Amino acid sequence: MLATAAIEATHDAGLSRGDIDGLLVGPQVGETPQHVPATVAEYLGLQPTMANVVDLGGATAAGMAWRAAAAIQAGMCQTVLCVLGNINERGRVPRSPNRNPIREFDVPFGASGANTSYAFLAQRHMARYGTTSAQLATAVVAQRENAQLNPKAIFHGTPLTVDDVLNSPFVVEPLRLLEIVMPCAGAAAFIVTSPERARDLRHRPVMISGAGEKITHRAMSQAPSLTSGPLKAAIASAYRQSGTGPADMDMLQLYDCYSIVIALTLEDAGVCPVGESGPWMVENDLTWRGPQPLNTHGGQLSFGQADLAGGMSHIVEAVHQLRHQAGERQIADARTALVTGNGATLSEATALVLQREDV
Numbered sequence: 001m002l003a004t005a006a007i008e009a010t011h012d013a014g015l016s017r018g019d020i021d022g023l024l025v026g027p028q029v030g031e032t033p034q035h036v037p038a039t040v041a042e043y044l045g046l047q048p049t050m051a052n053v054v055d056l057g058g059a060t061a062a063g064m065a066w067r068a069a070a071a072i073q074a075g076m077c078q079t080v081l082c083v084l085g086n087i088n089e090r091g092r093v094p095r096s097p098n099r100n101p102i103r104e105f106d107v108p109f110g111a112s113g114a115n116t117s118y119a120f121l122a123q124r125h126m127a128r129y130g131t132t133s134a135q136l137a138t139a140v141v142a143q144r145e146n147a148q149l150n151p152k153a154i155f156h157g158t159p160l161t162v163d164d165v166l167n168s169p170f171v172v173e174p175l176r177l178l179e180i181v182m183p184c185a186g187a188a189a190f191i192v193t194s195p196e197r198a199r200d201l202r203h204r205p206v207m208i209s210g211a212g213e214k215i216t217h218r219a220m221s222q223a224p225s226l227t228s229g230p231l232k233a234a235i236a237s238a239y240r241q242s243g244t245g246p247a248d249m250d251m252l253q254l255y256d257c258y259s260i261v262i263a264l265t266l267e268d269a270g271v272c273p274v275g276e277s278g279p280w281m282v283e284n285d286l287t288w289r290g291p292q293p294l295n296t297h298g299g300q301l302s303f304g305q306a307d308l309a310g311g312m313s314h315i316v317e318a319v320h321q322l323r324h325q326a327g328e329r330q331i332a333d334a335r336t337a338l339v340t341g342n343g344a345t346l347s348e349a350t351a352l353v354l355q356r357e358d359v
Contacts, residue, residue, distance in 0.1 A: 140160070146296050251296060271292065
């Protein structure tokens with residue numbers, strides 16, 4: 001039903017599917033409780049640069065309209081599809097088979113859950129570029145060292161070595177226990193306001209200089225690539241909006257649910273050449289002392305992943321660094337940060353370039 005309505009609206013506007021780069025949907029379309037925009041986008045064959053769930057009950061449709069206009073004005077997209085539907089029949093939820101693409105095309109072959117999906121990515125990168133487990137472990141260890149200077153980190157007071165990582169048990173080969181994020185309890189929050197209002201508040205403002213977003217798929221079996229992802233397009237958009245590039249970043253606050261995600265993001269961000277993240281991580285100091293530190297709060301692998309608040313911790317850390325409030329782990333003269341977010345299995349990507357106002 002969503003597809004039929006979307007097709008008719010697109011034809012009515014005189015557009016084609018390729019013209020749609022924004023997507024707003026309602027909550028829980030009946031096939032998935034999470035990653036709803038990615039599921040709908042995959043089904044419709046869209047790869048939007050802005051997507052979101054709007055959940056305002058009967059006010060949702062009008063709420064979608066102004067959110068779409070705001071996204072266009074912000075430069076995140078040009079043409080937004082807003083679509084809503086309902087599978088209830090006279091108030092009754094039908095007991096129809098779950099047709100989530102993951103259950104159709106992935107689970108029957110044993111690909112169930114995030115660990116398995118990310119192991120696919122690691123296996124492919126290793127096979128194609130020769131990346132090793134020891135190379136991936138170096139980034140994990142660097143972040144753990146950063147966490148030793150962050151009293152709020154779950155693993156504060158628990159150092160780590162490359163041997164510790166390599167000696168931890170496999171969860172899904174080639175990924176080991178200490179390369180996989182471990183959930184915890186917690187929360188995070190931040191506030192966005194106008195530049196004029198921010199200048200009247202307590203701290204020096206941190207500005208959103210650039211942003212990017214991209215969705216390419218939901219199910220692992222539908223991924224366009226296993227060695228690159230939507231982060232490449234999202235980060236490129238953030239660079240373009242901010243007039244910056246990889247060399248301008250004073251820090252890298254990169255989403256790090258698995259060690260392989262760090263490697264792939266470094267390549268998609270242009271920090272190192274494609275296929276060379278393994279040796280690059282070994283050759284460069286990724287701690288707070290290095291020229292381009294990685295996840296100075298410890299990242300989710302060492303700070304902790306409180307569900308979606310884990311990804312927000314990267315923004316919070318970037319703001320602390322740019323305000324020069326990071327204590328012992330403070331980066332000298334920090335002025336510009338790249339922050340990324342990753343949803344599902346390199347399916348949904350977001351990127352921000354944040355800067356001190358005096359840049």
